Amino acid sequence: MAMTMTEKILARAAGRDAVRPGDNIWVNVDVLMTHDVCGPGTIGVFQQHFGKDARVWDPEKVVIIPDHYIFTADEKARRNVGILREFVAQQGIRHFYDVGTDRYKGVCHVALPEGGHTRPGEVLFGTDSHTCTAGAFGEFATGIGNTDAGFVMGTGKLWVKVPETMRFIFEGELPPYLMAKDLILQVIGDIGVDGATYRAMEFAGDGVYSLNIEERMTLCNMVIEAGGKNGVIAPDQVTLDYLRARTDKPFTVVTNDPGATFHSERVYDVAKLEPVVAKPHSPDNRALARELSEVRLDRAYIGSCTGGKITDFIAAARILKGRQVAIDTFIVPATTEVAKGLVRERVEGQTLAEIFRDAGCKLGQPSCAACLGGPADTFGRLNEPLKCISTTNRNFPGRMGHKEGQVFLASPLTAAASAVTGRITDPREML
Amino acid sequence: MLDKIQGKVYVLGDDIDTDQIIPAHYLTFNPAVPEERRMFGVYALSGVPLAQAGLPEGQRPFVPEGGAPGEYRIVVAGKNFGCGSSREHAPLALDEAGVEAVIAESYARIFFRNSVNGGYLIPYETPTRLVDEIRTGDEVELDVRANRLTNRTTGKSYELSPLGDILPILEAGDVFAYARASGMLA
Ligand code: SF4
Numbered sequence: 272m273a274m275t276m277t278e279k280i281l282a283r284a285a286g287r288d289a290v291r292p293g294d295n296i297w298v299n300v301d302v303l304m305t306h307d308v309c310g311p312g313t314i315g316v317f318q319q320h321f322g323k324d325a326r327v328w329d330p331e332k333v334v335i336i337p338d339h340y341i342f343t344a345d346e347k348a349r350r351n352v353g354i355l356r357e358f359v360a361q362q363g364i365r366h367f368y369d370v371g372t373d374r375y376k377g378v379c380h381v382a383l384p385e386g387g388h389t390r391p392g393e394v395l396f397g398t399d400s401h402t403c404t405a406g407a408f409g410e411f412a413t414g415i416g417n418t419d420a421g422f423v424m425g426t427g428k429l430w431v432k433v434p435e436t437m438r439f440i441f442e443g444e445l446p447p448y449l450m451a452k453d454l455i456l457q458v459i460g461d462i463g464v465d466g467a468t469y470r471a472m473e474f475a476g477d478g479v480y481s482l483n484i485e486e487r488m489t490l491c492n493m494v495i496e497a498g499g500k501n502g503v504i505a506p507d508q509v510t511l512d513y514l515r516a517r518t519d520k521p522f523t524v525v526t527n528d529p530g531a532t533f534h535s536e537r538v539y540d541v542a543k544l545e546p547v548v549a550k551p552h553s554p555d556n557r558a559l560a561r562e563l564s565e566v567r568l569d570r571a572y573i574g575s576c577t578g579g580k581i582t583d584f585i586a587a588a589r590i591l592k593g594r595q596v597a598i599d600t601f602i603v604p605a606t607t608e609v610a611k612g613l614v615r616e617r618v619e620g621q622t623l624a625e626i627f628r629d630a631g632c633k634l635g636q637p638s639c640a641a642c643l644g645g646p647a648d649t650f651g652r653l654n655e656p657l658k659c660i661s662t663t664n665r666n667f668p669g670r671m672g673h674k675e676g677q678v679f680l681a682s683p684l685t686a687a688a689s690a691v692t693g694r695i696t697d698p699r700e701m702l
Numbered sequence: 703m704l705d706k707i708q709g710k711v712y713v714l715g716d717d718i719d720t721d722q723i724i725p726a727h728y729l730t731f732n733p734a735v736p737e738e739r740r741m742f743g744v745y746a747l748s749g750v751p752l753a754q755a756g757l758p759e760g761q762r763p764f765v766p767e768g769g770a771p772g773e774y775r776i777v778v779a780g781k782n783f784g785c786g787s788s789r790e791h792a793p794l795a796l797d798e799a800g801v802e803a804v805i806a807e808s809y810a811r812i813f814f815r816n817s818v819n820g821g822y823l824i825p826y827e828t829p830t831r832l833v834d835e836i837r838t839g840d841e842v843e844l845d846v847r848a849n850r851l852t853n854r855t856t857g858k859s860y861e862l863s864p865l866g867d868i869l870p871i872l873e874a875g876d877v878f879a880y881a882r883a884s885g886m887l888a
Contacts, residue, residue: 295867297886303876307731307850308729308789308790309788309790311732312732312733312734312790312791314734315732315733315734315735316734319734320878324855336850339729340729340730347730347731347732347738348730350732351730351732354732372788386784392869397788398788399788400786400787400788400812402788414788414812415788415812415815415816416789416790416793416812416815416816416819416820417816417818418734418790418816418820418876418877419815419819419877422819422878422881426881426886426887428886430877432867441795464717464782464785465717465781465782465785465810468782468808468809468810468811488857489735498782498785498810498811500811547846549704553717555870639774642728643721643787644721644725644726644727645726645727646727646798647727647732651858665719665721665786666720667717667720667721667722667785667786668719668722668749668750668751669721669722669725669726669749670721670726674725674749674751675751
């Protein structure tokens with residue numbers, strides 16, 4: 272029976288020859304990831320059900336990445352990292368990226384591939400909805416809650432319902448003013464915030480394969496904003512080159528069978544697309560950037576798992592080079608590796624960090640920071656009802672801190688161009 | 703699983719995301735610590751903008767000043783309830799606030815799954831848009847065996863979608879009990 276990539280990965284993980292959409296199956300888990308926000312609760316569930324001294328099913332397969340509430344004086348936030356530390360020591364878990372050590376990385380979805388924990392054909396669960404990011408490596412990756420994660424910790428298994436797959440094909444090479452963020456906001460605007468609920472979203476076409484791995488991660492990152500269960504992109508040489516530099520574990524590349532059945536297919540000609548913005552308070556509230564030039568802003572924020580990678584900062588630097596920001600502009604690298612890139616990568620002879628400082632931006636430390644608000648002392652948090660253009664992935668009420676804050680989601684190019692003018696600006700005006 | 707749930711209903715709109723159900727700055731509480739777990743009930747639905755809090759009028763606090771549990775046992779909402787993050791703190795917060803069931807037109811997948819696997823509440827789907835029919839504070843009765851919601855305040859009754867695949871897990875109590883019952887777990 273012909274199967275999609277997602278179906279094949281799940282069938283393998285369930286030890287079956289074939290599965291169909293709608294089947295409820297138990298799968299073997301290759302990697303379980305948790306972080307400081309959901310880790311303590313997950314550990315609580317695990318210990319409650321398997322005992323205080325129980326061992327995790329496989330300490331090599333558990334990855335723990337503190338990233339959310341890191342640079343804060345909040346005592347509970349610090350205590351939570353302490354709980355992770357104690358657990359990791361008790362369990363002998365090696366893959367722990369502790370705060371305050373040179374192993375510290377930052378935002379889990381970027382840290383996972385950097386640490387070599389994402390591999391084609393595998394099943395990855397994480398206690399974070401954006402775990403779907405790792406679908407960019409041709410694996411099944413999705414977010415789960417504490418109970419499910421506690422269950423996996425004890426058993427190495429979880430039940431899943433096999434999703435149907437929606438295909439999104441991008442044809443043509445991306446023009447220099449568009450980024451992956453524009454593509455995914457376009458899709459979410461078209462299908463709505465629940466347009467892919469329970470389904471897999473597969474991205475293909477030469478437009479997708481012309482993107483580097485970070486941009487592909489951005490596509491898969493936001494499938495959850497359309498309700499998707501997982502995003503997936505079949506690996507190519509770009510994927511394999513990235514992986515080979517980071518893991519020597521064997522893996523199997525899985526692709527769609529010829530004749531596989533899809534729920535639907537949408538084809539986009541990228542040459543016809545324009546820079547877009549998602550207005551408050553929903554990621555599907557799409558408008559063209561050039562139509563919003565009347566919107567005055569208070570702040571710009573460039574960071575997070577979806578918009579704080581080195582590709583994102585190179586794009587922002589292309590705009591900000593030799594210019595000044597007109598509003599408070601926060602730059603937050605997702606991980607320490609990205610932070611190193613800020614002082615290494617150059618645009619026209621200047622490092623990214625120099626360009627941002629000269630433009631008047633504020634540079635923060637690698638973590639989730641204000642992407643989800645966090646404690647009041649979080650870098651870049653909206654503590655007042657401000658209007659902010661942001662490269663993050665969500666703009667629900669209160670997401671970046673203040674309940675009446677207004678968040679406009681955009682690509683790093685659009686966010687940077689808007690930072691310069693203080694109003695929403697199509698980056699074509701500055702490229 | 704309860705067969706019948708009676709009590710007051712709290713009504714919300716579409717796309718109620720997990721930041722509205724439990725705002726991110728409360729996530730530092732650890733649900734494994736009982737005193738901290740209770741705090742999720744105290745702040746449940748505190749991120750809902752006031753105008754949309756308790757429809758149709760709004761401005762209705764979900765949890766009283768004194769703290770959880772509140773007076774509402776059932777939440778009625780529109781489509782895509784629980785979208786956003788994977789935080790299990792969301793169904794847990796509703797549970798701590800005294801909610802036994804949510805009745806929505808549709809759910810975001812992770813919230814739905816967490817509600818069932820964690821044994822927090824029954825996530826019912828309704829084919830009818832109840833948000834325009836039922837008012838916050840109405841007295842309702844949910845018959846879980848018959849998949850039927852009766853609004854005692856108005857006398858109207860509505861058929862809900864059967865629970866389907868999730869029924870065995872709800873009946874077992876949570877995913878652990880279900881796995882034990884199905885021989886998955888010793
Ligand atoms: S950066 Fe934002 S979206 Fe990404 S994991 Fe952190 S809080 Fe979640």
